[in-house]
Amino acid sequence: MFLHNIRKTASFLLLTIAFLGSFSISYALTLEFDPPDKSIINFGAMNPGDWTELQTSSGYWHALVVKNSVALPWQVSVKCDGLLRNGAITIPSEKFLWMSAYAGSKNAPYDNYSDGLIAISYRQFYETGQTFFNSANSTKLSSAGHITTPNGAEIQLKYLIAIPPDQLAGDYSSTITFTVTQ
Amino acid sequence: MKFFAKWISIFLILAFIGNISFAVQSASQQATFTVDVASVFELSIDQGFIDFGRMSPGETKWNMPPAGIMVQAKTNGGKQWFLKINNDTPFTSGKNVIPNSNFYWYGWSNGTGKWYGTGNNALSVTPALVYSSGPGEENNLPQGTISFLKFKLKVPENQAPGNYITVVKFTMTE
Numbered sequence: 001m002f003l004h005n006i007r008k009t010a011s012f013l014l015l016t017i018a019f020l021g022s023f024s025i026s027y028a029l030t031l032e033f034d035p036p037d038k039s040i041i042n043f044g045a046m047n048p049g050d051w052t053e054l055q056t057s058s059g060y061w062h063a064l065v066v067k068n069s070v071a072l073p074w075q076v077s078v079k080c081d082g083l084l085r086n087g088a089i090t091i092p093s094e095k096f097l098w099m100s101a102y103a104g105s106k107n108a109p110y111d112n113y114s115d116g117l118i119a120i121s122y123r124q125f126y127e128t129g130q131t132f133f134n135s136a137n138s139t140k141l142s143s144a145g146h147i148t149t150p151n152g153a154e155i156q157l158k159y160l161i162a163i164p165p166d167q168l169a170g171d172y173s174s175t176i177t178f179t180v181t182q
Numbered sequence: 183m184k185f186f187a188k189w190i191s192i193f194l195i196l197a198f199i200g201n202i203s204f205a206v207q208s209a210s211q212q213a214t215f216t217v218d219v220a221s222v223f224e225l226s227i228d229q230g231f232i233d234f235g236r237m238s239p240g241e242t243k244w245n246m247p248p249a250g251i252m253v254q255a256k257t258n259g260g261k262q263w264f265l266k267i268n269n270d271t272p273f274t275s276g277k278n279v280i281p282n283s284n285f286y287w288y289g290w291s292n293g294t295g296k297w298y299g300t301g302n303n304a305l306s307v308t309p310a311l312v313y314s315s316g317p318g319e320e321n322n323l324p325q326g327t328i329s330f331l332k333f334k335l336k337v338p339e340n341q342a343p344g345n346y347i348t349v350v351k352f353t354m355t356e
Contacts, residue, residue: 165324
């Protein structure tokens with residue numbers, strides 16, 4: 001009887017452990033650039049005193065595509081690792097700006113999610129993250145359970161830079177990080 | 183044994199529930215932001231022709247031109263720069279020449295650097311220093327640094343008549 005009980009207990013334990021081992025939750029929240037080769041935001045050569053917007057004929061430079069398969073709200077934020085820098089020389093942070101003017105579904109019927117944008121205007125980057133899109137603020141996204149698969153939701157972005165008239169010559173760079181969080 | 187099996191089962195179920203609690207999910211992408219600010223290294227002058235007019239042998243004219251000329255130097259190269267003056271040939275009319283020792287430049291600058299004019303600097307075919315930039319002028323955009331100059335000419339007493347011409351050059355270098 002004693003051995004029988006041990007066998008039963010051992011079997012139950014083994015089954016439970018095997019079940020735990022084989023059970024995995026598939027969780028998809030991804031963030032990509034579209035098109036992928038536009039992750040470099042390159043203004044090229046500019047003269048002191050010049051300013052320009054960086055966009056294509058489509059009206060934006062690139063888009064962030066968020067694919068989410070879980071019925072939970074998600075937010076997108078952006079931060080910068082510091083000023084545009086060339087060694088010790090910098091371009092002031094208020095001189096290079098970003099804006100998202102449109103968000104929408106990449107799945108038919110291509111709903112507009114722009115009400116999920118926090119603000120539609122040129123803003124400067126900060127080293128601390130700024131949330132600029134919240135799916136909970138979008139009526140269409142909320143009613144769709146915040147799910148954007150299979151093709152995702154896109155957030156279109158464009159950029160502007162104004163070179164100070166007394167800027168020292170050189171190549172300046174900075175790293176921008178976009179994050180989607182759920 | 184039943185007692186232990188029951189509690190082990192409860193423990194395992196609780197552990198299982200604990201394993202499916204949700205952690206915060208996130209994903210990130212990085213973009214590189216670059217711009218190439220062009221080098222500016224420019225020299226400009228506000229007038230290109232100075233006419234001493236008709237002069238007699240032995241006559242001296244100075245304060246020419248009356249309003250002076252302005253030579254503007256602009257740079258954002260981050261280095262010290264120098265302004266020099268020379269003429270390729272002295273005042274010449276055919277075979278006749280007024281020596282450079284009779285032709286002077288003078289003036290001043292609005293910069294923070296060094297002015298090499300003594301009030302008695304004669305032109306030469308070899309470039310001579312007019313001004314060297316000072317602190318802060320390695321990037322003097324957008325206004326640049328302006329040098330203001332005038333010229334003096336003494337016609338030798340035995341100078342042959344004629345229309346004499348010289349071309350004065352200003353050169354900006356690092």
